Amino acid sequence: MLKEKIKKINKYWLIPIALLIVVGIYFLPPVRSRLETRIDLLRTRIVYFFNPPSEAVFQPGEQNPLTVETAVGTARAELSLTLTPKATSTPKAGPTLTPTITTTPVPASVILTGITYVDQHNRWNYCGPANLTMALNYWGWQGDRDDVAMVVKPGSPDKNKTFIERGLADKNVMPYELVDFVNEQTEFRALYRHGGDMELVKRLIAAGFPVVVEKGYYERDYTGKIDWLGHYLFTTGYDDAKGGFIVQDAYLKPGKDLLSKYEEYEDGWRSFNYLFMVIYPADREAEVLEVLGPWADYQWSARNALEIAEKELQTLSGNNRFFAWFNKGTSHVVLNQYTDASAAYDQAFRDYADWDTNESNRPFRMIWYQTGPYFAYYYSARYQDVVSLADTTLNDTISTPTLEESLLWRGRAYYMIGNTPAAIADYRAALQVHTNWFPAVQALQELGVQP
Numbered sequence: 001m002l003k004e005k006i007k008k009i010n011k012y013w014l015i016p017i018a019l020l021i022v023v024g025i026y027f028l029p030p031v032r033s034r035l036e037t038r039i040d041l042l043r044t045r046i047v048y049f050f051n052p053p054s055e056a057v058f059q060p061g062e063q064n065p066l067t068v069e070t071a072v073g074t075a076r077a078e079l080s081l082t083l084t085p086k087a088t089s090t091p092k093a094g095p096t097l098t099p100t101i102t103t104t105p106v107p108a109s110v111i112l113t114g115i116t117y118v119d120q121h122n123r124w125n126y127c128g129p130a131n132l133t134m135a136l137n138y139w140g141w142q143g144d145r146d147d148v149a150m151v152v153k154p155g156s157p158d159k160n161k162t163f164i165e166r167g168l169a170d171k172n173v174m175p176y177e178l179v180d181f182v183n184e185q186t187e188f189r190a191l192y193r194h195g196g197d198m199e200l201v202k203r204l205i206a207a208g209f210p211v212v213v214e215k216g217y218y219e220r221d222y223t224g225k226i227d228w229l230g231h232y233l234f235t236t237g238y239d240d241a242k243g244g245f246i247v248q249d250a251y252l253k254p255g256k257d258l259l260s261k262y263e264e265y266e267d268g269w270r271s272f273n274y275l276f277m278v279i280y281p282a283d284r285e286a287e288v289l290e291v292l293g294p295w296a297d298y299q300w301s302a303r304n305a306l307e308i309a310e311k312e313l314q315t316l317s318g319n320n321r322f323f324a325w326f327n328k329g330t331s332h333v334v335l336n337q338y339t340d341a342s343a344a345y346d347q348a349f350r351d352y353a354d355w356d357t358n359e360s361n362r363p364f365r366m367i368w369y370q371t372g373p374y375f376a377y378y379y380s381a382r383y384q385d386v387v388s389l390a391d392t393t394l395n396d397t398i399s400t401p402t403l404e405e406s407l408l409w410r411g412r413a414y415y416m417i418g419n420t421p422a423a424i425a426d427y428r429a430a431l432q433v434h435t436n437w438f439p440a441v442q443a444l445q446e447l448g449v450q451p
Contacts, residue, residue: 054361056396057353058389060346106206111237114138117248117256118145128173130250131212131232135279138210139188151185152177154435169402169433172369175214175277182279189282193295194334195305196276198262200295202238207291209278210236216271228363273305273327306331322351330372341376364397374409386413404430408439424449
């Protein structure tokens with residue numbers, strides 16, 4: 001009897017011991033990272049099944065004239081809140097240049113060598129770190145994608161690389177974050193501009209400077225519908241005979257030395273206002289600016305992007321008009337023309353509502369990557385539109401509200417309409433996504449609140 005009781009007790013002990021073993025295995029960094037991403041993906045699919053993000057449509061409010069009260073409110077915001085993350089060493093303008101585009105012919109084919117391919121596999125939302133690592137490695141930088149991620153998407157504040165899904169919740173890395181990483185964390189230099197074109201990309205490559213572009217990417221989702229998402233693409237060559245650029249795609253398998261047809265490349269590039277980045281050694285900055293020509297001037301590049309958008313509004317039809325209107329708004333934001341930007345974004349969102357969904361979903365991730373509408377509506381004193389757009393983005397387009405930029409802008413708008421507790425909550429939520437993120441830390445400090 002005694003032996004049987006002991007055996008029975010031992011069997012009961014096996015259950016908690018087994019549970020402890022399972023929990024212990026789960027918390028092993030490689031196992032945890034893989035399981036967390038799979039669990040997150042499963043949960044996202046369940047949320048999207050019951051609440052399809054493509055069906056969420058933001059409706060801008062009526063535009064109100066800029067009254068004395070709203071003008072004072074805007075001035076208050078400008079005085080009390082710094083809207084740029086921090087001063088950046090990114091060169092905003094080069095030497096005085098005649099704003100004409102040179103037409104010096106380039107070779108029919110140039111393919112840069114010495115490229116080390118870096119993928120984003122076994123990581124989550126690692127497109128930015130992977131592409132920047134390729135660009136820096138080309139010039140001899142010895143770091144890796146995790147070194148970049150520790151700064152631009154730090155996630156939890158652990159100081160080692162054992163948890164490989166660093167910054168899991170941070171869905172996107174903005175271009176300025178990548179550029180600031182280069183200018184502040186390395187001996188190299190970087191800049192980004194809007195309104196690029198394919199001939200400029202060719203000239204840069206022919207001069208020995210590969211280019212990172214931000215572009216739209218299309219793939220079928222798990223339901224078979226065509227989905228749009230944002231993507232960085234490292235461009236390292238071109239071949240006119242084959243009709244395309246040579247690219248290093250960190251997402252695809254295989255992704256090394258792929259041919260991206262010119263038409264497809266441009267079509268995807270359009271959805272990010274033809275934004276491009278160049279990373280280069282500091283002692284070759286003058287050479288880069290010379291190749292850029294008028295694009296060396298940040299404001300000129302924005303005006304050029306605005307002209308491109310206005311021309312495309314005359315030639316494009318269907319869903320692509322949404323991107324052209326959005327680009328027009330973005331260009332106005334860069335030029336600090338917020339009322340004009342708001343009007344352009346209003347039309348973009350109307351076109352978004354009328355999107356033809358027969359073949360593809362609406363590009364519901366747009367505000368994950370591009371925050372121009374927040375700037376435009378906020379500086380036009382349309383604070384409720386800022387809140388409404390952030391609500392739609394955070395509550396209806398993503399499975400969990402983990403977009404620090406949307407949280408930050410909603411917090412700013414809450415503050416301007418007098419809801420300071422909600423503003424503080426949003427600033428703190430932004431810091432849960434992006435640890436020690438300067439704009440959110442600063443916003444809390446200016447309110448006299450500890451982060």
